[in-house]
Amino acid sequence: MDADLAGLIEQGHSFLLNKDFVSAEACFNRAVALNGMCSMAHNNLGWTYEHLGNSQSAMNSYQRALELDPNLTLAKVNLASLMTKSGQEQGALPLWHDLVEEGLFDRQSLNEAIDAALNVGAIHQAARWAQICGAVTRGAPLYAPEVKPICRDELAPAMLKLETLTHDIEQIEYLRRSSGKPNIDFESMLINYKLVRDALLISGDRGRRALDDKEQRLIGDTYGRIWHIRKSSETISAPLWGDWNPSDVERAYSNSPLGLCVVDNFLSDEVLTELQNFCLESTVWLANHYSHGRLGAFFREGFVSPLLLKLADQFPRLFPNLIGDRHRLLQIWGFKYSAFQPNTNPHADFAAVNLNFWITPDDANLDRKSGGLVVYDLEAPLSWSHNSYNKNGPEIAAFLRQNGARAIYIPYRANRAVFFNSDLFHATAPLSFRNEYRSRRINITMLYGRRANDTKRPPRSPN
Known part of the structure; x- marks a missing residue:
């Protein structure tokens, strides 16, 4: 690289640091005019176009940079990220595949790769990358070399x-x-x-x-780390489901004014037992910022098993009208509770359809009238931010009071599933379970689609 070209690139980089994107654009255009074969000049010009809001020109510049140097990782990350943000996830997947499989990523780009795969329905690809994400953020290399971090990110603090x-x-x-x-x-x-x-x-x-x-x-080698995962097989000889008809579920959901359907005997006995064992044995209960000792396990932090994926993969086909191709799987999580929990603040989720099912045996529940779910007949306004409808308890409580929201109580039952419009405010009901490890209440949730695309709207609008 000659001195004039290097000087232009350095000057343009300085403009970028100062957020002077107009001057940066002029600088990098001069660099490209001086030497059209400089891949970094094209990449930096693309970065400048992206910040100026010119996405197509940015993609063109990134693609030109990669034509000149297919090994320019920065351009590949930039192009994959911009395509994902622009709704071109299918085209971004091959780029993400190369980056992830070669370990050329940071935590942010790995999460964007998972988003891209989920948004196009590539569940198994997303799951593989989610397992890598768990290793990067929560792995325990000393005890579980199969999930050791493989990129330059440090482990998330426990x-x-x-x-x-x-x-x-x-x-x-x-x-x-x-x-x-x-x-x-x-x-x-x-x-x-x-x-x-x-x-x-x-x-x-x-x-x-x-x-x-x-x-x-x-x-420190194990606390807050994934150091043991139960090897859950996806090959189940028995049926996956209990005695229910998917068409009946879709009909019940559609006929419900709110978008709400309860299904008992949801999973077959063999599947239920396998999921119970996965949740009891796997050290994936790592999210502990919740009240009352509740612990969360998330898709990108180890809550991945072949059986869970097999279930999630079948729901669009089982429920073509409720889920189908319109609502992609966007999240899987589990929650595990302490023995006792009082009333908690209602919230809504970002999805279109929420599937929530409970797997702890019934004999653990000391109050058969409670321990399940409370769903309110009022949904979060689409104008509310995620923090407003998901985390702001006092504002939500006031909103429910002002609009005279009515609560629907769904008692806890083992192997009971609840499908509901994810926009509806809901909360875990007060619970009282046996105070022993196997009796901790566990629910598994799968979220499909986005709330802006929800097809089930409550008949009653907020005042």
């Missing part, structure tokens, strides 16, 4: 919380009795976890914080 430690100790004790992993020293692990827990109890520390140096030495 946040210490007493309720999480309590759960993890219970899970380690359960795995010690049932796991076939002889290379794990469960006894030492339990001793170290209990040392950290007892110190928290003595100190009265009930907050959520990063591990200190001593805690890191004692439990």
Whole structure:
């Protein structure tokens, strides 16, 4: 690269840092005119066009950069990202495939790759990348080399919380009795976890914080990490489903003024047992910023199994009118609860259709009239932001009161599924379950489509 060209690229980069995109455009255009074979000049011009809102010119510049240098990773990331944001996910997938499979990504681009795959219905591709995402953000290389981080990102920090430690100790004790992993020293692990827990109890520390140096030495290799995944097979000899008819479900949902349908005996006994075992054994309950000791497990942080994918993959075909090709699978998560939980704030989700099913055995539930779901007959206005309809409890509560919203109570039953319009405000009902590890209430949720494309609207609009 000659001095004049290098100077133009350096000057243009300086304009970019100062967000002077008009001057940057002029600078990089001069660089391209000086040497049209410089791939980096084309890439930087594309970046400038993108910030000026000229997406097509930006794509053209990125593509020209890759024609000149197919190994220019930055241009490939930029093009794949812009195509994904522009609704051209199908075209972006081959680019993301090359980047992810070669380990040439950061956390943000990996999440964009997963988004692209989900948006075009490539569930199994998204799942593979989600497993890599779990390894990047939550892997435990010492104990699970198969999920070790493979890119330059550091692991996400694990946040210490007493309720999480309590759960993890219970899970380690359960795995010690049932796991076939002889290379794990469960006894030492339990001793170290209990040392950290007892110190928290003595100190009265009930907050959520990063591990200190001593805690890191004692439990840092496994706490907040994916160190064991139950190998769940997708080959189930028995039927996947219980005794129900998909057409009846679609009809019931369609006939409901709100968009709400309850299905009992949802999964076959074999599938239900396998999902229970996956949730009991897999160390994926990593999200602990919720109240009352509730723990979350998410698709991009290890909550992936062949059986879950097989179920999710069949729903569009089982429910062509309710889900079909219009509503892509966008999220899978699970929640695991402490034994007791009071009323919680209602919220809505970003999806069009919410499928929520419960898998903990009925004998764990101490209150047969509760423990399930509360759905309100009012949906979140489309104008509300995600934080407003999902996280702002006081504003939501006031909105429900002002509009005289009525609550529909769906009691907990094992193997019960609830399909509902995801725009409807809803909340977990107060629960009282047996205080033991196997009895923790577990629900699994799959979200399909986006709320702006929801086809089921409540008949009653908010005041």
